[in-house]
Amino acid sequence: MNLNKLLMTTALTASGLILANVQASAQEKTKPEDTEVYSPVPKVVQAKAVTTPAPSDAIVLFDGKDLSQWVSVENRDQPAKWTLGKGVFTVNKKTGGGNIETKQSFLNYQLHIEWQVPANVTGKGQGRGNSGLFLASIGKGDAGYELQILDSYQNDTYTNGQAASIYKQFVPLANPTNKPGEWNSYDIVWTAPTFNADNSVKTPAKVTVLFNGVLVQNNVELKGPTQYIGEPAYRQAHGASPIKLQSHGDPSEPVSFRNIWVREL
Numbered sequence: 001m002n003l004n005k006l007l008m009t010t011a012l013t014a015s016g017l018i019l020a021n022v023q024a025s026a027q028e029k030t031k032p033e034d035t036e037v038y039s040p041v042p043k044v045v046q047a048k049a050v051t052t053p054a055p056s057d058a059i060v061l062f063d064g065k066d067l068s069q070w071v072s073v074e075n076r077d078q079p080a081k082w083t084l085g086k087g088v089f090t091v092n093k094k095t096g097g098g099n100i101e102t103k104q105s106f107l108n109y110q111l112h113i114e115w116q117v118p119a120n121v122t123g124k125g126q127g128r129g130n131s132g133l134f135l136a137s138i139g140k141g142d143a144g145y146e147l148q149i150l151d152s153y154q155n156d157t158y159t160n161g162q163a164a165s166i167y168k169q170f171v172p173l174a175n176p177t178n179k180p181g182e183w184n185s186y187d188i189v190w191t192a193p194t195f196n197a198d199n200s201v202k203t204p205a206k207v208t209v210l211f212n213g214v215l216v217q218n219n220v221e222l223k224g225p226t227q228y229i230g231e232p233a234y235r236q237a238h239g240a241s242p243i244k245l246q247s248h249g250d251p252s253e254p255v256s257f258r259n260i261w262v263r264e265l
Contacts, residue, residue: 030229030230031229032228032229034229034230035160035168035227035229035230035231036158036160036161036168037158037159037160037171038158038159039159040159040171041159042159042162042171042172042173042174042175042216043174043175044174044175044176045174045175045176045214046176047176047178047211047212047213047214048178048212048213049114049178049182049183049184049185049212050185050187050210050212050213051114051183051185051259052112052185052187052259053259054112054259054261055261055263057263058261058262058263059104059261059262059263059264060260060261061102061243061260061261061262062089062257062258062259062260063259064087064088064258064259066084067079067080067082067084067089067100069102069103069104070082070100070101070102070103070245071100071101071102071103072098072099072100073098073099073100073101073137073140073141073244074098074099074140076101076103080100081098081100082100082247083254087258088116088256088257088258089256089257089258090254090255090256090257091131091245091247091248091254091255091256092247092254098247099141099142099244099245099246099247100244100245100247101134101137101242101243101244101245102242102243102244103242104242105239105240105241105242106136106190106240106241106242106243106262106264107192107239107240107264108190108191108192108264108265109189109190109262109263109264109265110187110188110189110190110262110263110265111135111186111187111188111190111243111260111261111262111263112185112186112187112188112259112260112261112262113133113185113186113188113257113259113260114183114184114185114186114257114258114259114260115131115149115183115184115185115186115255115256115257115258116181116182116183116184116255116256116257116258117129117151117180117181117255117256118180118181118254118256119180119181120180120181121151121180124155124156125155125156125157126150126157126161128150128151128155129149129150129151129180129255130149130150130151130248130255131149131150131245131246131247131248131255132146132147132148132149132167132244132245132246132248133146133147133148133149133186133243133244133245133246134146134147134226134243134244134245134246135147135188135190135205135207135243136190136192136205136225136238136241136242136243137241137242137243137244138225138236138238138241142226142228142246143225143226144225144226144241144244145166145205145207145222145225145226146166146167146226146246147164147165147166147167147186147188147207147209147217148161148162148163148164148165148166148167149163149246149255150162150163151163151177151180152164152175152177153177153178153179153180154179159171159172162175163175163177163184163211164177164186164209164211164216164217166207166217166220166222167226168226168227168228168232169220169222169223169226169232170217170220170222172209172211172216172217173214173215173216173217173218174211174214174215174216176211176212176213176214176216177211177212178212183258184211184212185211185212185213186209186210186211187209187210187213188207188208188209188210189207189208189219189265190205190206190207191205191206191207192205192239192240192241193205193222193234193238195234195237195238199236199237201234204221204222204223204224204234205221205222206219206220206221206222207219207220207222208220243262245257
């Protein structure tokens with residue numbers, strides 16, 4: 001190697017190291033609080049859960065009898081280990097169940113799900129009846145697009161993290177959360193993102209959400225999968241994906257679920 005090439009290689013290596021250090025430093029300085037917002041505060045409205053039986057063309061994901069349509073996210077060969085009883089299933093950290101997701105993958109769909117936090121729920125903010133519905137699970141852990149499940153009845157938190165928010169992205173248009181011990185319902189229309197041949201985004205994901213029959217997300221275009229720290233962005237192309245439920249790990253669980261069905265569109 002001649003002297004000029006050696007000097008150029010050394011310079012490029014040094015530049016790369018400097019850039020890597022700058023990026024690492026910036027990442028270290030980014031905090032979860034940086035993407036929390038506290039206004040606008042959605043108006044509180046009174047509404048009751050909508051209990052809709054599965055239509056004839058729906059795929060029933062839970063009918064109150066078993067969890068045969070669900071598996072462990074960490075090991076899809078293992079069945080879901082949440083607690084089943086009295087027509088509902090409930091997050092169970094003691095079994096080491098972790099997050100669960102559907103056996104089947106979906107692209108565009110209509111989804112109905114009902115959820116409940118216990119009447120004696122404790123804690124506050126994000127530590128109060130916290131779970132999450134991932135409209136497309138694109139990896140282990142909490143990777144995917146999260147519609148927040150949280151006790152938001154007289155429980156203040158950042159508004160892009162309250163019930164029916166697209167977590168850390170979109171504040172719900174209203175807050176119709178029922179008090180602890182009462183059921184809530186989500187009715188969702190999900191349009192999956194599409195990607196070009198080079199894995200760039202062709203069309204972003206879109207979602208419409210009715211919370212206890214109240215429109216709270218109106219065909220919003222998602223900025224990317226959920227990002228707890230930093231800004232969301234589409235970083236990997238994907239197709240049809242499972243639907244995931246989160247075992248959040250806070251002491252105010254368990255959150256329970258019933259009457260879950262999906263219609264492919």
